[in-house]
Amino acid sequence: MQQFFLTGDAIQAEALNQLLKHPQAGALVVFEGWVRNHNQGHPVRALDYEIYMALAQKEGERILTEACGQFSLHGAIACHRYGSLQLGDAAVWVGTTASHREQAFLAARYIIDQIKHRLPIWKKEYYQDLPAQWVYCRDHDHS
Amino acid sequence: MTSVTVKYFAALREAALIPEETIHTEASTYRGLYRELTTQYGFSLPEDAIRVAIDDDFADLDDDLKSGVTVVFIPPVAGG
Numbered sequence: 001m002q003q004f005f006l007t008g009d010a011i012q013a014e015a016l017n018q019l020l021k022h023p024q025a026g027a028l029v030v031f032e033g034w035v036r037n038h039n040q041g042h043p044v045r046a047l048d049y050e051i052y053m054a055l056a057q058k059e060g061e062r063i064l065t066e067a068c069g070q071f072s073l074h075g076a077i078a079c080h081r082y083g084s085l086q087l088g089d090a091a092v093w094v095g096t097t098a099s100h101r102e103q104a105f106l107a108a109r110y111i112i113d114q115i116k117h118r119l120p121i122w123k124k125e126y127y128q129d130l131p132a133q134w135v136y137c138r139d140h141d142h143s
Numbered sequence: 144m145t146s147v148t149v150k151y152f153a154a155l156r157e158a159a160l161i162p163e164e165t166i167h168t169e170a171s172t173y174r175g176l177y178r179e180l181t182t183q184y185g186f187s188l189p190e191d192a193i194r195v196a197i198d199d200d201f202a203d204l205d206d207d208l209k210s211g212v213t214v215v216f217i218p219p220v221a222g223g
Binding site: 050054 | 152154192196201215217218219220223
């Protein structure tokens with residue numbers, strides 16, 4: 001089970017969780033990235049994600065394939081939101097299953113790190129005290 | 144003179160004020176095309192912060208520019 005999703009709707013965590021069910025899996029690791037109310041000292045009230053859909057889908061699938069190749073997984077799913085999000089919304093969901101916890105933890109970490117590093121997704125933050133601006137991941141891969 | 148489609152996202156879309164357009168260019172590489180567009184639209188992102196995708200796959204800014212392709216200049220990303 002390996003699936004990458006881009007969605008304009010709220011992430012259905014329980015449904016994604018169910019997709020990962022596997023009789024040999026003894027470990028499920030889930031990471032959710034949420035919209036928080038601050039960034040670099042400024043109060044955030046909302047944000048927009050804009051996605052280059054065709055390339056993001058390809059790159060997301062590549063990331064999951066890499067993770068499944070590097071770690072002994074039974075399944076890997078990642079889902080990223082686009083559009084307008086409010087405080088507390090889940091922007092990204094990553095789930096990995098493996099026979100044992102270590103591989104599931106390592107794979108989940110790898111997937112979210114690569115998503116942040118490589119996926120062509122852009123975030124515009126809306127503040128309480130400043131004009132809205134596009135914010136950039138500090139470790140963007142522009143090689 | 145070569146003709147390509149350029150799609151804009153995020154900060155570049157806001158600077159260009161359009162999501163995509165057909166460009167007739169004298170540039171021989173995608174880096175050259177980005178320089179032309181920077182002059183035209185006043186893009187604030189420097190070349191060394193930009194990646195490029197050609198026909199929905201990552202490419203190199205210094206690749207030879209091909210006619211008829213779709214070009215996307217990719218600002219620093221911020222997923223997650």
